Amino acid sequence: MFKSKLPNLGTTIFTTMSALAAEHGALNLSQGFPNFAADPELLRLLGEYSTHGFNQYAPMTGVRELREQLSLKTKKLYGAHYDSETEVTISSGATEAIFAAIAATVSAGDEVIVFEPAYDSYLPAIDLCGGIPVYITLHYPDFQIDWDLVKSKISPKTKMIIVNTPHNPTGSVFSENDINELAKIVADRDIYLVGDEVYEHIIFDGLSHQSLCTNSALKEKSFICGSFGKTFHITGWKIGYCFAPKELSVEFRKIHQYLTFSTFTPAQYALAKYLENENNYLSIPSFYQRKRDVFLESIAGSRFEFIPSKGSFFQNVSYANITDANDAEYAIQLTKTIGVASIPTSVFYHQKLDQKVLRFCFAKDDETLQKAGEILSKL
Ligand SMILES: Cc1ncc(COP(=O)(O)O)c(C=O)c1O
Incomplete structure (x- = not known):
């Protein structure tokens, strides 16, 4: 059987x-998908690139113009520099990026801290790698993280912590204090992070998105995963990305290379052009x-x-x-x-x-x- x-x-x-x-x-x-159309301009760009010959394999790491635009955006919004050649990779949705980040990092017996409620793709990836999820339960109504509890769950086997802000399903977001507490916990430890930040642009009431890359110590240990599907109402295009320091990106790309190799080419060109106008995401x-x-x-x-x-x-x-x-x-x-x-x-x-x-x-x-x-x- x-x-x-x-x-x-x-x-x-x-x-x-x-x-x-x-x-x-x-x-x-x-x-979680929009039932309304994307911006006609983005759809027009997709048509333009696909009818003008941009239909063969994209580079394994993603179309250069798109990596460059992402790098610029992240510098502008969070003050963090990522080299577009070596530290930005385009993936088939954030789901692939999250999987590749976990697969590149977690080996059999490693512990991974997962805050629950959790988006459902994390656990199967941890499981397949032989990792051991260590759960931290967050409660209604505010779903705040008790960082002392997190500290108490750290062991010599802890390899990764997965964080998601803004958060699905709760709608909670990280504060600057959350970032600082997390940084204290991983300091001087061999612990890596997945920052699931697919809702980075969907944040309300004047709050600013606290990306893991805003803290230089966290940035060095993080795979930050994003999704154009969420930002631009195109969940069906399945285009995501991962920011990670060079050393981590090298390992990330080894998985990505044999998981999907590369991602839908004309959409990458269309998104690169579309990102040139910052109003489209602001x-x-x-x-x-x-x-x-x-x-x-x-x-x-x-x-x-x-x-x-x-x-x-x-x-x-x-x-x-x-x-x-x-x-x-x-x-x-x-x-x-x-x-x-x-x-x-x-x-x-x-x-x-x-x-x-x-x-x-x-x-x-x-x-x-x-x-x-x-x-x-x-x-
Ligand atoms: C928290 C979270 N992470 C990742 C994803 C997956 O994003 P993508 O559609 O780009 O694979 C979703 C989609 O629902 C999500 O809600």
Whole structure:
């Protein structure tokens, strides 16, 4: 009999909930993807490059112009220098970058600190490398990290810490203090970091994104993974990237080279051109803050409780005032009975911690958000 290397993995909840939403004609606020179009200018650029012959393999490390634009942007926004030739790599979405970073670093028996709730791609990658996840549980409503607890979990076997800011599914973000505490913990230790920063431009209320690269000591140990899919409403293009110091990038590229080798060429040229206009990314925070507010206003009179999301395109709400049903059952019930799909946050915990909290994705057109809010307010 075939022996599975990941015996406990099945279909993701995102696939399940999206399928259920389609089956019941529900408004789909479950899976994290925008239901509106990307900027016509970006689409035009994609067409232009694909019709003008940019259709063969891109370089393994990514198209030079795109690496250069990313390097410039990161310098401008965070004051961090990455050499575009040796320290920036274009990947097939952030998912590939995260996998390659983990695979390049973690060996059998190494411990990896994972904060839960956690995005679902981290654990299978750790598992496949023979790594041992060491969980730190974050709790509703603010999901703050207790750095003393993190310190107590560090062992001689700790090889990696995975952090995600702005955070999926909670909408929390790192503060400068979080960055400083993390830097203290990894100082003088052989511990590396994955910074999952795919929502770097989706941050609200004037907060600034605290990238791991803002701290020079963290920068030296970090694989910072990003995603154009999230920033420019093109999740289907699957173009991401990884910033890492040269020594780490060399190892990262060894994995990337045989995982995908290279990534969709015309899109890389289109994105490089599009990034030349900084307004294209500087306008993203206010664009999504407005969407968050449309959703929050639409559920303001409901019995749900919430703290406004600080970043990402997700809003967590507690339904403890409405029912004591289990969150997975409740999410399914709402999809079937009132036609609004969400994600139960217990799925982001390995022990399926049920805090009576649902995650709604507000990367949707206003009409969908308002309609969903109207229905949810009747509960
Ligand atoms: C926290 C987080 N990291 C990584 C990804 C994956 O990004 P990509 O679609 O670029 O692979 C997602 C997508 O949902 C995400 O939410």
